[in-house]
Amino acid sequence: MIAAAARLLLGCSSSGLESAVSMSSPQKLGFLNLQESNVVGFEKRGTSLGLSVVNVRSKVLPPLEASKESKTVYINGKAESIGDFSDSSLDLDEDLSNDCAGKNGHMISTIGKSTNIMWHESSVGKLERQKLLQQKGCVIWITGLSGSGKSTVACALSRGLHYRGKLCYILDGDNVRHGLNRDLTFKAEDRAENIRRIGEVAKLFADAGVICVASVISPYRRDRDACRALLPEGNFVEVFMDIPLKVCEARDPKGLYKLARAGKIKGGITVSVLCLNKVLTWSLHSAGFTGIDDPYEPPLNSEIVLRQKGGVCASPSDMAEEVISYLEEVGYLQA
Ligand SMILES: Nc1ncnc2c1ncn2[C@@H]1O[C@H](COP(=O)(O)OS(=O)(=O)O)[C@@H](OP(=O)(O)O)[C@H]1O
Numbered sequence: 539m540i541a542a543a544a545r546l547l548l549g550c551s552s553s554g555l556e557s558a559v560s561m562s563s564p565q566k567l568g569f570l571n572l573q574e575s576n577v578v579g580f581e582k583r584g585t586s587l588g589l590s591v592v593n594v595r596s597k598v599l600p601p602l603e604a605s606k607e608s609k610t611v612y613i614n615g616k617a618e619s620i621g622d623f624s625d626s627s628l629d630l631d632e633d634l635s636n637d638c639a640g641k642n643g644h645m646i647s648t649i650g651k652s653t654n655i656m657w658h659e660s661s662v663g664k665l666e667r668q669k670l671l672q673q674k675g676c677v678i679w680i681t682g683l684s685g686s687g688k689s690t691v692a693c694a695l696s697r698g699l700h701y702r703g704k705l706c707y708i709l710d711g712d713n714v715r716h717g718l719n720r721d722l723t724f725k726a727e728d729r730a731e732n733i734r735r736i737g738e739v740a741k742l743f744a745d746a747g748v749i750c751v752a753s754v755i756s757p758y759r760r761d762r763d764a765c766r767a768l769l770p771e772g773n774f775v776e777v778f779m780d781i782p783l784k785v786c787e788a789r790d791p792k793g794l795y796k797l798a799r800a801g802k803i804k805g806g807i808t809v810s811v812l813c814l815n816k817v818l819t820w821s822l823h824s825a826g827f828t829g830i831d832d833p834y835e836p837p838l839n840s841e842i843v844l845r846q847k848g849g850v851c852a853s854p855s856d857m858a859e860e861v862i863s864y865l866e867e868v869g870y871l872q873a
Pocket residue numbers: 683684685688689711712715724728729730732733753754755756757792794803822823824825826827828832
C-alpha cells in the first residue's frame with residue numbers, strides 16, 4: 539500500500555527523500571523509498587483525472603506536496619495532463635525505474651471493474667525463471683468426473699516430476715474450495731467462476747516457471763477453453779480422465795454418487811460427519827451432481843486422454859508417466 543501510494547505521488551519536494559518519482563517522460567517510472575516505520579498516515583486529498591493526490595504524513599519528513607511542473611500520463615490510452623509537478627530530475631535508479639515501468643509505460647486502463655490500473659513488468663522475466671528452474675512453466679489441466687482419478691493422478695504426477703527435479707504445484711478443486719473459492723456453490727455460474735479463478739491462478743504459476751497441475755471436474759467445455767486461451771500456445775495441456783461413469787460411481791470414495799442417486803444433492807444439502815468427537819459439517823449447494831443430474835461435457839481435442847484398456851485401469855503412476863512422457867516430448871522438462 540505504501541509503495542502504491544508512493545507511486546501515486548508522482549512528484550514531490552526532495553528534502554529528506556532518498557529518491558523520488560520522475561514523470562518527465564512517459565517511459566519513466568520511479569519509486570519513493572519511504573521507510574514504513576516513518577509513515578504515520580495517508581490522507582487522500584482529492585482526485586485529478588482519476589489519479590489520487592495523496593499527502594503522506596511522516597514522523598521525520600515534512601508533508602509532501604505536489605509542486606510546479608506540468609506532466610502527462612496516459613489514462614485509458616489517452617494522454618492527459620495531471621497537473622503541476624517538479625523535481626523530475628531527482629536521484630532515480632534508472633534501470634529499476636525502466637524495468638518496472640514495463641512495456642506499457644504509464645498506460646492506465648480500466649480492466650473489468652478496476653479503474654486506473656497499470657501493468658508493471660518485472661525486471662526478471664519468465665525465460666530467466668525457466669532457465670533457473672530448467673523447465674518450462676505450463677498448466678496441466680486434468681478434467682473428468684468425480685471419482686475418475688484426477689487427484690490421484692495429480693499426486694502421482696507431482697511425485698514423478700519432483701523425482702526428476704522439476705518444480706510442480708497442484709491446484710485441486712476440493713482444496714481450492716477450502717479457501718480462494720469458498721464462496722462458490724456448484725450452480726453453473728459458480729462452477730464457471732471457480733474454473734476462471736483457477737485458470738487465472740494457474741496462469742500465474744506457469745508464468746512463474748512452475749508446472750502447475752489443476753485437477754478439477756471443470757465440466758463445461760467453454761470454461762476449460764477460456765482457461766486455455768489465457769496461456770501462450772502449447773502451455774495448456776488438457777488431460778481427460780475418460781473413465782466411465784459406472785466405474786466412478788462404483789468407486790464413490792466420498793459417498794456423493796449415492797447421495798446424488800438418492801436425490802439428496804440437488805437443491806443443496808448439509809452433510810455432517812462425526813470425526814474424533816467433533817462434528818464436521820459441509821454444505822453442498824448444488825444444481826445437481828456432475829454426471830448424474832448436472833452435465834459433464836467431455837473434451838473434443840485434449841492433448842492426452844487417459845482411459846481404461848480392456849476394462850482395466852492403468853495404475854496412477856503409469857498414467858502419470860504418460861503425462862511426463864508427453865512433457866518430455868514437447869520439451870517442457872528443460873528450459
Ligand atoms: N454437486 C457437485 N458436483 C460435483 N462435485 C461436487 C458436488 N458437490 C460436491 N462436490 C465435490 O466437489 C469436488 C468438485 O469440485 P470442483 O471445484 O472440481 O468442481 S467444478 O469443477 O466446479 O465442477 C468433487 O471432488 P472430486 O470428487 O475430487 O472431483 C466433489 O467431491
